[in-house]
Amino acid sequence: MTDTASDRPAAPGCPAHGGAVRMAGLEYQQTPSQLYRTLRREHGAVAPVLLDGDVPAWLVLGYTEVSYVVRHDELFARDSRRWNQWDSIPADWPLLPYVGYQPSVLFTEGEEHRRRAGVITHALEGIDQFQLARDCQYIADQLIGAFAGSGQAELMRAYAHAVPMRAAVQMCGMPHSGTDTEQFVDDLRISLDAAEGDDPVAAYARVGERLRRLVGEKREKPGPDVTSRMLSHPAGLTDEEVVQDLISVIAAAQQPTGNWIGNTLRLLLTDERFALNVSGGRLSVGEALNEVLWLDTPTQNFIGRWAVRDTQLGGRQIRAGDCLVLGLAAANTDPQIWPESHVGAENSAHLSFGNGEHRCPYPAPLLADVIARTAVETLLDRLPDLVLAVEPEELTWRPSIWMRGLTALPAEFTPAVH
Ligand code: HEM
Secondary structure (H helix, E strand, O other), X not given: OOOEOOOOOOOOOOHXXXXXXXXXXXXXXXXXXXXXXXXXXXXXXXXXXXXXXXXXXXXXXXXXXXXXXXXXXXXXXXXXXXXXXXXXXOOOOOOHHHHOOOOOHHHOOHHHHHHHHHHHHXXXXXXXXXXXXXXXXXXXXXXXXHHHHHOEEEHHHHHHOHHHHHHHHHHOOOOOOOHHHHHHHXXXXXXXXXXXXXXXXXXXXXXXXXXXXXXXXXXXXXXXXXXXXXXXXXXXXXXXXXXXXXXXXXXXXXXXXXXXXXXXXXXXXHOHHHOOOOOOOOOOHHHHHHHHHHHOOOEOOEEEEEEOOOEEEOOEEEOOOOEEEEOHHHHHOOOOOOOOOOOOOOOOOOOOOOOOOOOOOOOHHHHHHHHHHHHHHHHHHHOOOOEEOOOHHHOOEOOOOOEOOEOOOEEEOOOOOO
């Protein structure tokens, strides 16, 4: 059962929201596919929802509807300042880090967005994918070396999140290890994913300072890295624009790629179709990576888009300034595109990287694939008898409706001497 707010009056200015579903609370659902099926049955392809603090929004659940929203930025745009609910948002609102306007590529629109996204695409295109694979293998080897001798590891923290974090830092032109980098990596982790006792605000400020210093260093002495290519691009971004967009690139790369690796390792270690120790006939790492993007995608829901004018979507009346959450996971498993319930095709027509103007910019999905594939393959090569250290049912998902990732992935293996 979903927790609905049908006993409450409709949200002011939003008559369609009688019967809205509270999204805060749904994060404890451990099987989102069932949750989205129920929501779709009860509410159709566009469901009225209440975000934290009962702030109304729309959750777009249909494949066709999500595709329509992301392809029509003249109707559904990214600048959150047009939200009609700002009056009811407190200063400490938990979703503010994702929704509060920042002068980065994420919130720009039209010509300005094409300018900023064009610079990022150019800078990422300069990455040699073979070199990236070699760098990731080196990073992976170093991380594995730190726990290989003990015969056990918690792979989410020690590996799945650490590989893309270090790869992203190195791409931007910082060394992948050393005290300075360790501090930066730690601050990034705290600002993106604070644990008990962390101070994410202070960590985020240090991330900005370090990137400002990096931009200064690369202006002085450019190198073969993303930061230098962004600075030398003819679009002429200011130092502050480069800092903002580097934060977006690193943050956008880290959490989803880390969870993509973790969710793929889980699938490989728990599903007999991928049984690792049985030779012959097993499905490949590539197939596991792709299946995860269809069925356990890291970015489950993305906030979002804001309606530019009054319009309609999936039979709902959308008002100018309404917020729409992109239900990417729901769209990927939409029964309309899977009439025979054979969810999880070998093609990549899923919406896990978004679509349209603000999609995950080419070639980021390819780079993410290189990072994730190298991380998974290196681990399985180095520790061939790797198994889960708990029963599959004991694995738990993080309580988040936004990101699908495990709280922990404890594994064991024969200690390796090296
Ligand atoms: C090397 C790794 C990655 C990099 C550098 C990267 C970079 C970015 C950037 C810069 C954006 C903002 C685009 C814009 O607003 O114009 C973005 C958006 C996005 N990325 Fe990625 N990303 C990476 C990996 C991933 C992965 C692994 C996933 C999920 C499987 C993912 C899913 C998304 C989604 C859903 C969006 C938002 C699309 C939208 O607003 O419609 N990204 N990414």
